[in-house]
Amino acid sequence: MSKKIIDLDLIELNYKAENKEEIIGRLSELLQKKGKVKATFKEAVLEREKVFPTGLKTKHITFALPHTDPEHVNETGIAVAVLENTVKFSSMDNASKILDVNTIVVMAVKDKSKQVTVLQNLISMMQDKKITEEIQSSKDKTDILKIFKKNLFQNIED
Template sequence: MREDLIFLNCKFKDRDELLKFMSDKMMESDKVNKTFFDAVRERELKYPTGLNTGEIKVAIPHTDPKHVKSAAIAVATLSNKVEFKNMEDPNENIGVDLVFMLAVADPKSQVPLLVKLMSIFSDKELLKKIKNSKSGNEIKEELENLIKE
């Protein structure tokens, strides 16, 4: 986890603007290729990543490892909800509060990472704590402890 890939109280007009911002930040950090944004956007249309996790809803946009230079997670807390399609029902829109953009370099690590993230997403109090964090370091420390376990 890198603190420079954690963004607090962001405001975006729509999903594409949010995905572009986060993709650009990952590219600036040399974590992903120039193709990353288009690939994430394209994948999101076919395989939505919005999750109805209760009061605090999340999205986990990601794409194929061929667009990734090295593994990373970018996190954005949103001051206004951004619509994502529901992973479970693509006809339904979900206004998400938190976005965890994944840059997965090794396909074998994707499933274990998603399992760890799902345990985070099922912890309602932790999601609230992340959403209401006042610093990127707070989020970084919370997630590092949980993802390393």
């Protein structure tokens, strides 16, 4: 991989957030500190979330994949939070359905053609019982980092 898409500084573990806006803001800040996104990123993600919600429920986990258009991105990166609590996200398949989410992956994808691949890889990961159990039981950011590096990065070269 030519660039680091995720590192320890882009992971929040046992973070307590009041709502989805707070956690999206926090993960956006982490991405911005790393130079991966522009100052417009956070607001663009929040606005997109209102129109195209990103909450998803699989058999094993309920999670959210907030993201926005590449024009707000400097280089591809993802920031992950496994919350101490849950926050409410609207469901991707039915905006009126509210989901309690504790795992959030904010995606910043520079190449629009790779955005679908990243989404598909993340959704595949979250449909895997073993992977989701590892994420939920992780006690250390290093464990989360290893899980994402091992499972996410097929077909996502920058």
